[in-house]
Amino acid sequence: MLTVTNVDKFYGGVKAVENVSLEVNKGKIIGLIGTNGAGKTTLFNVISGFDKLDRGSVNFDGQEISNLLPSKIANLGMIRTFQTATGFPRLTVLENLLVFSENNNFEFYKNFLNKNEQNKEQIEKAENLLKKFGLFEKKNQWVVDLSAPELKILEFARAIMGNPQIMLLDEPAAGVNPALLEQLMEIIQELNGEGITFLIVDHNLRFICDISDFIYVMNDGKLIAQGKPDEIVNNELVIETYIGK
Amino acid sequence: MEGFLIFAISILTLAFVYVILCLALNIECGVAGMWDLGIVSYFGVGAYSYAIIVAPEAASYQHYLFGLESNPIYGIVLAIILGGVSAYLIGLPSLRLRREYFLITTIAFSEVLRITFSNENWLTNGVAGIYNIEQPLKSYFSPDNYIVLLFVIFLCFSVIVYKMVNKLSFSTYGLSLKALRENEALAKTARIEPSKQYHSVYVFTGCLAGFSGALYVWLNTLIVPTQFTPNVTFFVWTALIIGGIGNNRGAFLGAIFFVILLETLSFLNLSAELALVVSSLRIALVGLALILILRYLPNGLLREKPTVL
Numbered sequence: 160m161l162t163v164t165n166v167d168k169f170y171g172g173v174k175a176v177e178n179v180s181l182e183v184n185k186g187k188i189i190g191l192i193g194t195n196g197a198g199k200t201t202l203f204n205v206i207s208g209f210d211k212l213d214r215g216s217v218n219f220d221g222q223e224i225s226n227l228l229p230s231k232i233a234n235l236g237m238i239r240t241f242q243t244a245t246g247f248p249r250l251t252v253l254e255n256l257l258v259f260s261e262n263n264n265f266e267f268y269k270n271f272l273n274k275n276e277q278n279k280e281q282i283e284k285a286e287n288l289l290k291k292f293g294l295f296e297k298k299n300q301w302v303v304d305l306s307a308p309e310l311k312i313l314e315f316a317r318a319i320m321g322n323p324q325i326m327l328l329d330e331p332a333a334g335v336n337p338a339l340l341e342q343l344m345e346i347i348q349e350l351n352g353e354g355i356t357f358l359i360v361d362h363n364l365r366f367i368c369d370i371s372d373f374i375y376v377m378n379d380g381k382l383i384a385q386g387k388p389d390e391i392v393n394n395e396l397v398i399e400t401y402i403g404k
Numbered sequence: 405m406e407g408f409l410i411f412a413i414s415i416l417t418l419a420f421v422y423v424i425l426c427l428a429l430n431i432e433c434g435v436a437g438m439w440d441l442g443i444v445s446y447f448g449v450g451a452y453s454y455a456i457i458v459a460p461e462a463a464s465y466q467h468y469l470f471g472l473e474s475n476p477i478y479g480i481v482l483a484i485i486l487g488g489v490s491a492y493l494i495g496l497p498s499l500r501l502r503r504e505y506f507l508i509t510t511i512a513f514s515e516v517l518r519i520t521f522s523n524e525n526w527l528t529n530g531v532a533g534i535y536n537i538e539q540p541l542k543s544y545f546s547p548d549n550y551i552v553l554l555f556v557i558f559l560c561f562s563v564i565v566y567k568m569v570n571k572l573s574f575s576t577y578g579l580s581l582k583a584l585r586e587n588e589a590l591a592k593t594a595r596i597e598p599s600k601q602y603h604s605v606y607v608f609t610g611c612l613a614g615f616s617g618a619l620y621v622w623l624n625t626l627i628v629p630t631q632f633t634p635n636v637t638f639f640v641w642t643a644l645i646i647g648g649i650g651n652n653r654g655a656f657l658g659a660i661f662f663v664i665l666l667e668t669l670s671f672l673n674l675s676a677e678l679a680l681v682v683s684s685l686r687i688a689l690v691g692l693a694l695i696l697i698l699r700y701l702p703n704g705l706l707r708e709k710p711t712v713l
């Protein structure tokens with residue numbers, strides 16, 4: 160479904176990503192771990208079109224996407240999150256979801272000419288999601304007033320609104336307490352059960368190992384290991400970089 | 405008709421011109437979050453477009469292009485079109501820039517345009533301006549009735565623009581602008597293409613500002629380049645901040661409040677010296693009002709409303 164081949168991304172002299180190849184198969188949950196500065200976010204930026212790669216290719220559903228704009232890539236059904244989740248701070252919780260509605264038409268002239276009623280179906284879908292995630296009471300509050308855990312949850316609700324095929328999550332477990340982490344894992348597994356594919360970056364080795372079908376390990380811009388979770392936890396190179404010799 | 409009533413109606417008629425500018429600025433800056441300090445550019449382009457089409461042929465001591473004495477409707481249509489076209493062209497370089505750089509570029513372009521209006525004698529009759537631009541329908545009405553008619557027409561125009569801007573603000577398009585304002589990177593992941601949205605809203609703003617420029621000339625019957633200094637931009641911004649940035653009703657009320665504030669002092673019957681002092685105090689008074697509003701009503705008179713309630 161998503162194939163990254165021999166990708167390089169340099170910032171001046173910094174080789175943020177160097178010769179990385181990976182494969183994400185449909186319906187799987189793929190983990191990507193690595194120490195600080197390993198190049199995980201940069202790789203996400205390249206895949207989602209936020210950064211142009213210097214070499215290599217990114218293929219999504221049989222289509223080369225490395226030269227597409229982020230909005231176009233999102234339109235193909237790929238949704239990414241950001242390391243710091245802020246949402247749209249001064250929009251309401253409900254608006255935050257509606258921005259992502261699947262059949263939004265953002266064209267000026269369409270909205271100018273047509274009588275536009277907010278799509279009832281999409282509002283209903285958003286409200287049901289908010290109910291499911293326990294945010295319904297806050298639907299008319301500004302997102303800037305939400306707590307950090309609520310923001311984390313909102314990220315998922317937002318992504319689901321867009322009905323993505325694949326979600327790229329950048330450190331969903333960072334700064335999350337164990338109870339919430341449990342909840343997030345349940346959400347991810349449920350969505351995965353509904354057919355959504357995941358590529359998840361995190362520092363938390365336990366979390367990644369618990370949830371992933373397959374794991375890639377990056378260090379200093381390069382892939383240093385890949386394998387099933389039990390292979391990764393026993394991989395000497397991984398243990399070395401994570402725990403030291 | 406009673407002097408005061410005529411005065412009040414005239415002021416409100418002028419205020420409706422500002423209402424349209426203020427609504428234009430609101431969808432661009434309040435809704436889309438673009439820091440534009442050049443709205444006077446398109447106001448000026450619209451005003452001059454209208455003037456050179458509607459004015460009679462230039463006299464021997466004047467120079468300006470066209471002077472077709474054509475139907476004011478064409479003048480208004482041309483003002484809207486050229487307002488939009490100039491916004492499109494100025495948007496090409498300036499919309500690549502973010503925030504403070506965009507702000508500086510837009511104010512610079514507005515000054516370039518003003519200086520062009522002053523210096524290109526063949527086009528605009530330069531600093532002397534263009535006078536005696538006939539008001540549409542004037543001959544059919546008595547002067548007093550015409551003042552009322554203008555009031556009604558301008559009121560209708562500003563209400564139509566209000567409805568249009570309001571509809572857009574609460575459409576999916578408006579939601580995309582708000583999303584861009586709040587978090588551009590995240591908006592991209594919602595399939596929104598920033599450059600497309602920014603360009604379209606900028607051109608739309610240009611059209612509306614051009615429209616209000618045409619009305620401004622209609623009202624004043626004359627045009628000179630000094631009418632198009634950055635002061636206009638700052639006035640409109642002040643009016644919008646007073647009314648409540650992001651709220652269209654606020655933009656409407658803010659513009660009216662502002663023009664009343666600015667013009668009322670000239671109504672006082674003062675000696676010549678005192679009048680001079682008071683007229684320079686007008687700006688100070690506006691500043692004071694702004695400070696008080698920001699102190700006691702940081703969101704302006706009316707706050708931004710969510711898309712769905």
Ligand SMILES: Nc1ncnc2c1ncn2[C@@H]1O[C@H](COP(=O)(O)OP(=O)(O)OP(=O)(O)O)[C@@H](O)[C@H]1O
Pocket residue numbers: 170173174175193194195196197198199200201202242
């Ligand atoms: N815009 C940029 N300009 C210059 N260097 C950058 C830029 N973005 C990232 N880098 C560098 O690229 C390298 C990889 O950074 P990246 O953010 O991808 O790491 P990461 O694996 O996501 O780290 P973390 O776990 O801290 O989020 C780092 O050395 C970083 O300093």
Ligand SMILES: [Mg+2]
Pocket residue numbers: 199200201242329
């Ligand atoms: Mg990172």
